[in-house]
Amino acid sequence: MAPASNRQFLLKRRPTGLVTRDDFECRETAIPSPGSGEALVRNLFLSFDPSQRIWITDMPGYMPPVAIGEVMRAHGIGQVILSNDPQLPVGSLVHGLIGWQDYVVSSKSVPFGFTPLPLRLPVPPEVMLSVLGxxxxxxxxxxxxxxxxxxxxxxxxxxxxxxxxxxxxxxxxxxxxxxxxxxxxxxxxxxxxxxxxxxxxxxxxxxxxxxxxxxxxxxxxxxxxxxxxxxxxxxxxxxxxxxxxxxxxxxxxxxxxxxxxxxxxxxxxxxxxxxxxxxxxxxxYAKRYLEAVTQLGQWLAAGKIKHRETIVEGLEHAPETLNRLFDGDKLGKLLLKIAEAPIKP
Ligand SMILES: NC(=O)c1ccc[n+]([C@@H]2O[C@H](COP(=O)([O-])OP(=O)(O)OC[C@H]3O[C@@H](n4cnc5c(N)ncnc54)[C@H](OP(=O)(O)O)[C@@H]3O)[C@@H](O)[C@H]2O)c1
CATH class of the missing domain: 3.40.50.720 (NAD(P)-binding Rossmann-like Domain)
Structure with a gap:
């Protein structure tokens, strides 16, 4: 059953070394409401990427650091459950910077926005965060x-x-x-x-x-x-x-x-x-992503490429999951499952 509140991990302080739970504040807030032209997304899978550790240092990179008090930034896949945006209909799966939380609103302020995934995915959604992501x-x-x-x-x-x-x-x-x-x-x-x-x-x-x-x-x-x-x-x-x-x-x-x-x-x-x-x-290479996904998809279908995902279950495990990128306790792509996918609208 979908949670009645929004659990969020906010960055509390800049970590030293591996992260600890004390580097984040875990809070529960009301589920946000989508405004005009926005959609409410139920988050399903979080991608864990080494760059997330760079984003929480004070060093400017290709993206600004996550600010203290901001929801921890992460790519992921979610499903639209309420929509005032014709581009993101209810039921569609979307990819974007969903963050360490149960729900996110597809507000225009989210960098890079939210991209709908094809309607009938030929692979499980998590594959769109690994070999086809x-x-x-x-x-x-x-x-x-x-x-x-x-x-x-x-x-x-x-x-x-x-x-x-x-x-x-x-x-x-x-x-x-x-x-x-x-x-x-x-x-x-x-x-x-x-x-x-x-x-x-x-x-x-x-x-x-x-x-x-x-x-x-x-x-x-x-x-x-x-x-x-x-x-x-x-x-x-x-x-x-x-x-x-x-x-x-x-x-x-x-x-x-x-x-x-x-x-x-x-x-x-x-x-x-x-x-x-x-x-x-x-x-x-953003303008050429389709070329890469098409070729990778063909190799995948032909059995020329294999892939593995290590999937941790439960948003509450997000901080220690980040450390598994550094202690090597995983094989292939590291993901965290927040909710079962896809949810029937
Ligand atoms: N340039 C880009 O656009 C871009 C995009 C994505 C990722 N990246 C970079 O690509 C690299 C791999 O990223 P990924 O997402 O595929 O992560 P990943 O390889 O799935 O996970 C990180 C792996 O690095 C190894 N590792 C960690 N600390 C190490 C250390 N001190 N010495 C040696 N190996 C260590 C661990 O494997 P072992 O168990 O084998 O040690 C760990 O499993 C990262 O450096 C990441 O920043 C760059």
Whole structure:
């Protein structure tokens, strides 16, 4: 049954290190009413993304920080249950910045607005937040546009068993590359090689991981799909080939520190090997999302791409769920289910 009030997590203070429940205020308020041209959305699934940890620091990024007292920002999918907006009819599923709460109004002040999903989805709604959502789209444009892979090249992917990494690696396989993943457990490595078809996967927590990485890349590295930064990035940099490309997708090692994007590395190999490093944000490709979703959907239907979601149940678990992105306690895309979907209007 739908709750009679709106539970919300508001940012109470800027966290240090991993978040705690005390960094947020959990409050219950009346369910908001949609105004003219607005719709009331019942939130169903929250996406958990490492960028959420950056949004609650005081550092300006591609979006302003979440203000103290503001509902915690997060992408997600919800269902319209009341509507004064002909573009968002009752019953439709929508994607947008729904936040850590049970209900949201599709007010014009919400950045990027709310996008209706196709009426008869061929996949469960949560897939629209993973392989057919921002993470799949990030992998698609990062690997293809910035990595520019050629058959036979060697691609190394860090955080390879995560949402972006697991899809980027499979796209690189489709492109005919040798794909080597780095992940934080033997089980994750087995999933990468046995289920997803990676050529090799290395547990970076093993004592000899650098030696294993060298052995797995006998011809050096042509593309570094970088999700992590720090020591892992440095190790991959030392193996880059002439004219290699570094797809600078994320630097998660720094996100819980004071300077979330700090990652000190020796740039010597970049100069000597004439390597191109390019940072990117998936929003840069907003006009081409349909192209990515269409191609990813075709690969999915053809069984060329597999995906996993780790789904936590219950809005009340949101703060500790965010930490699972950093302690690695999940496989594939991390989501939180707030309510059963879809609700019969
Ligand atoms: N540029 C863009 O537009 C864009 C868009 C989306 C995401 N990103 C970035 O892409 C990266 C992956 O994001 P995602 O959503 O797919 O998350 P994810 O990979 O599903 O989850 C994060 C993973 O990172 C690994 N990790 C965490 N802390 C680590 C550390 N200190 N050292 C090594 N590995 C660590 C953990 O896996 P293990 O168990 O294997 O350690 C964890 O499961 C992030 O850096 C994110 O910021 C960028």
């Amino acid at each position: 921002m993470t799949g789209i990030t992998a698609y444009f990062g690997l293809r546009e910035i990595g520019a892979p050629k058959p036979g090249e060697t691609v190394v992917i860090s955080a390879a068993a995560g949402a972006v990494g697991s899809i980027a690696g499979q796209i690189a396989k489709i492109e005919g590359c040798r794909v080597v993943g780095l992940a934080g457990s033997d089980d994750k490595c087995t999933w990468l090689t046995q289920d997803l078809g990676f050529d090799a996967a290395i547990n970076y927590k093993a004592a000899d991981w650098k030696k294993q990485l060298r052995a797995a890349c006998p011809k050096g590295v042509d593309i570094d799909f970088e999700n992590v930064g720090g020591e892992i990035m440095q190790a991959v940099f030392s193996m880059l080939n002439l004219h290699a490309r570094v797809v600078l997708c994320g630097l998660i090692t720094g996100y819980n520190g004071d300077n979330p994007t700090a990652s000190l590395v020796d740039l010597g190999p970049i100069l000597v090997k004439r390597v191109r490093i390019e940072g990117f944000i998936v929003l840069d």
